[in-house]
Amino acid sequence: MAWFSYTGADPSQPGSYTLSSSGTPTCSSPSEQMCALQAANNGSDKPVITDALKNEIINSLQNQVDGPNVHLKSR
Numbered sequence: 001m002a003w004f005s006y007t008g009a010d011p012s013q014p015g016s017y018t019l020s021s022s023g024t025p026t027c028s029s030p031s032e033q034m035c036a037l038q039a040a041n042n043g044s045d046k047p048v049i050t051d052a053l054k055n056e057i058i059n060s061l062q063n064q065v066d067g068p069n070v071h072l073k074s075r
Contacts (some may be wrong), residue, residue: 001069004047006034011057014046027073034061038069 005013008016011034020036027035037057039047040053047053053069 001038002020002041002047003036003038003071005036011037011061012049012054014042014049017044019045024071027071033073034070035072035073 003018003020003024004017005027007018010016017037017071019041022025026036034057037047037053039049041052046049047058049057056070057066059065060067060072064070065070
């Protein structure tokens with residue numbers, strides 16, 4: 001599994017992420033928004049976003065908490 005920095009507009013789309021080469025990415029403000037996720041690499045340096053991972057993204061954003069594979073920007 002690899003970490004991907006959120007660089008796009010839709011957290012549920014693989015094209016909104018960039019492969020991180022330095023482990024868990026750090027993010028600045030605005031707070032409590034998508035920062036990064038951990039997922040399998042699809043072979044084109046984009047994450048494989050499963051239904052379970054989409055649910056984790058939704059849960060993390062709605063509850064403003066990190067998940068096992070989802071990292072939000074610091075408060």
